[in-house]
Amino acid sequence: MHLDVSDGIGTITLDSPHNRNALSAQLRKELKERLDAAIADEAVRVIVLGHTGKVFCAGMDLKESRSADADAQGVNEFPALLEQIWTCPKPVVAKVGGPARAGGVGLVAACDIAVAAEEATFAFSEVRIGVVPAVISVTVLPRLNARSAHELFLTGETFGGSRAAEIGLLNSAVSADGLDVEVKRYTDMLALGAPGALASTKAMLTAQQPAKMSEAFEQMLELSAEHFAGKEGQEGMLAFAEKRKPSWVPEALR
Known part of the structure; x- marks a missing residue:
């Protein structure tokens, strides 16, 4: 192996x-x-x-x-x-x-x-x-x-x-x-994806969904806000505005 x-x-x-x-x-x-x-x-x-x-x-x-x-x-x-x-x-x-x-x-x-x-x-x-x-x-x-x-x-x-x-x-x-x-x-x-965002997205994809749609929206709003305000989200949006690759992108893909 x-x-x-x-x-x-x-x-x-x-x-x-x-x-x-x-x-x-x-x-x-x-x-x-x-x-x-x-x-x-x-x-x-x-x-x-x-x-x-x-x-x-x-x-x-x-x-x-x-x-x-x-x-x-x-x-x-x-x-x-x-x-x-x-x-x-x-x-x-x-x-x-x-x-x-x-x-x-x-x-x-x-x-x-x-x-x-x-x-x-x-x-x-x-x-x-x-x-x-x-x-x-x-x-x-x-x-x-x-x-x-x-x-x-x-x-x-x-x-x-x-x-x-x-x-x-x-x-x-x-x-x-x-x-x-x-x-x-x-x-x-x-x-090209941010490591933390990828990890959270995987967790979201495999998580059991709440029975009520309102509860699902509440959870997803919290998750969304957390990443928009987080370091990766801020860096990603800044990189988009500056027309460059975000810092997490490997050199081989820049």
Whole structure:
């Protein structure tokens, strides 16, 4: 597992091709460590989750999952990983160049932006081995339209990048040759956002909405006023007036 930082982008690379980047205990441990490091590093503005080898992630390591021990199955660790990505204060972009299955699809869905090669394939294969896609449903279901979720969760059918983009699992599916360019297009746009504003926007997007609209407006007015009066808001408006890039924009994008 690698974490490389360049021009504000922290790239975490799943690097266990011998088992198709399956979510073994070791991989889960290393992924959490790299996520912790990327979140703590002020130089990292955007996180990219990529992989080596032909497969993005084959899901849980079935050799370990046959154990009756819950920790070996990742029952406790994997939900925490998905939540860490989902609630990460920095935008996370999935870069998928090959197949993703089961838990691997859960990782893709947990990311804010997901880009894949058209040739990449996906499947919720759990039912075909007698288990339920329960944990990953927490991150996957908010992304998919209901009809597709029922179809693909129940059949376990394999589908490609274009279909994944159509149903909301991906933001875009491109040719394998264009994957790097498309990911960079997104990371460049995300790096233009103010770090604090991005973190608050992510929290807003994932927060449970109040039952009453009046309560929602009250909360959003408070959030809006806080950022308009804050350092980032003041700097952003001043930079706009002075026709320059705000101070948080990386040098490479100025």
